[in-house]
Amino acid sequence: MGSVILALFLAGYLGQQYLPPPKPRVVGLDLGTTYCSVGVFHPGVGDVEVIADEAGRKSVPSAVSFTPTRVLVGHEAQDLADSNPQNTVYDAKRFIGKVFGEDLLKQESARYPFQVINNNGSAEFLVTTNHTFTVSPEFIGSRLLLKLKEMAEKQLGVPIQKAVISVPAEFDERQRNYTIRAANLAGLEILRVINEPTAAAMAYGLHKVDVFNVLVVDLGGGTLDVSLLNKQGGMFITRAMAGNNKLGGQDFSQRLLQHMMDQVRLTFGIAATLKEDIHRLRQHAEEAKLNLTLRPSVSIQVPLRLHAAETPGAPKPPVVFKMTITREVFEELNADLFQKILAPIQTVLTEGRLEREEVDEIVLVGGSTRIPRIRQLISQFFGKEPNTSVDPDLAVVMGVAIQAGIMGGSWPLQVSAIEIPNRHLRKVNFN
DSSP, X not given: OHHHHHHHHHHHHHHHHHSOOOOOOEEEEEEOSSEEEEEEEETTTTEEEEOOOTTXXXXXXXXXXXXXXXXXXXHHHHTTXXXXXXXXXXXXGGTTTOOXXXXXXXXXXXXXXXXXXXXXXXXXXXXXXXXXXXXXXXXXXXXXXXXXXXXXXXXXXXXXXXXXXXXXXXXXXXXXXXXXXXXXXXXXXXXXEEEHHHHHHHHTTTTTSSOOEEEEEEEOSSOEEXXXXXXXXXXXXXXXXXXXXXXXXXXXXXXXXXXXXXXXXHHHSSOOOSHHHHHHHHHHHHHHHHHTTTSSEEEEEEEEOGGGGTOTTSOOOOEEEEEEEEHHHHHHHTHHHHHTTHHHHHHHHHHTTOOGGGOOEEEEESGGGGSHHHHHHHHHHHTSOOBOSSOTTTHHHHHHHXXXXXXXXXXXXXXXXXXXXXXXOOEEEOO
């Protein structure tokens, strides 16, 4: 008997060392407000892979556009946001599973070019192509998740039917269930729902090290969420949450876009009103914002058809708008918005009864936390540098992929990070 057991152990060891590891069958999904991603944990080697699309991009815009002939998802949909604004739906995560009164829904939907209607307390989006119809937020989510599923299947070469998905910590049971429903519509069985701050902490490896108080600052394209986590062994407790659901990278880009449009008016004596001109300026504003995280200044050149709006019957050659934007100008344009980031941080410390020096790790999530001035403000507030060892754009999906590996029984993962729900928790929102 002893020799048989020894032989089995030896066979298992040799298998782990020399046989190719099995393909992962459970994926991790980050269905973000602005971008979404999919990742897997590779058994045996212990590596997390964030799966890229055919163009090598690891994040897919959370947008779906409807045309008379096609339904476009991700980058293709984002490209139609200016030319087909009424039928291009984004930020659907803000509406999924949420119960609205008439006044609140009007207030929430006022910022969008597409039409949002109230169906017995649930939000739906009105789409008009060859005919008029409505789609639900979970349907929009399902199209995005189907795209992620197809990306994973193409990369891994196996069918994917099971997943772990992340949600904001403040999502209630209804919102979580509707998120699961979106995944089910995409042909996915959800094995577990994990809070985004906990997923981020796992990506940074904080479920393994001697860290007790973790503050997660999640600043993406459209929202700011701050969470204070307390770790006890392998368990995470969310002690406090605060945020601003109307503050994010889109707002910083919009300030820069408005500045560029003002400069166009000053340079040429005419405002940029054509949709294609505004679209080009918006693209360059977004690109300049990203480049300014790495460089002190950027130069832009944008061809514009300004005078075509004045004389539509007589074609005019395009003009070229040239401008240099410095990091200092960008920071001045957004100074008041950057300061707003500190208010939720102060609130979660107060609610969690914690002094700032008692925070062991400050974790950054979301692409907007790359902005140097934002990192500087957070660093000055705490008197120490935040943890920047993980790509903030991919922190959540990497953590969810680790949890997916755990749920799939991947070796060498052995201990799951457990979340303890705090029934008395409330989120303080700043607008």
